[in-house]
Amino acid sequence: MTKTVPEITFKTRVRDESVEGPNPFRWQDVTSSEIFKGKKVVLFALPGAFTPTCSSTHLPGYEKHYDDFKKLGVDEVYCLSVNDAFTMFQWSKHLQIEKVKMLPDGNGEFTRLMGMLVNKENLGFGYRSWRYSMFVDDGVIQAIFEEAGKSDNYPEDPFETSDSETMLDYLKG
Secondary structure: OOOEOOOOEEEEEEEOOOOOOOOOEEEEEEEHHHHHOOOEEEEEEEOOOOOHHHHHHHHHHHHHOHHHHHHOOOOEEEEEEOOOHHHHHHHHHHOOOOOOEEEEOOOOHHHHHOOOEEEOHHHOOOEEEOOEEEEEEOOEEEEEEEOOOOOOOOOOOOOOOOOHHHHHHHHHO
């Protein structure tokens, strides 16, 4: 059975020079179709912005290899987290992310429909995304690399298969 990405509307913020003041951004709804239709996309999902593994290794690894992904025919690389657009923006700014696009799933809707929403109340996080990465071609999931042990309140923070190197190896064949 072919699995397609869930169709939802993401609430994003985009720079708009016509907006005056110190915060020149406006809200823009972006649908899954707009992100994935007719494109080859790498998406990796993380438990949370500013968290240790996500900030020190995961997101920087995809940023470092962004051009390698492009050379392999990938149209875009997205980082998704169950965080709001403001948090995702500040996190990318803090880490000096310039190439990977940040995708806020503030309500966890995409994550829930992917079957990746887990409760992390043991860490005070509430509901978050399980760590995974996937390669999507025209909205169809071609490969997904899900970390082992997916469950609510999992005591570990596995980071074995959703890294940028695993995705690069897959795309190289």
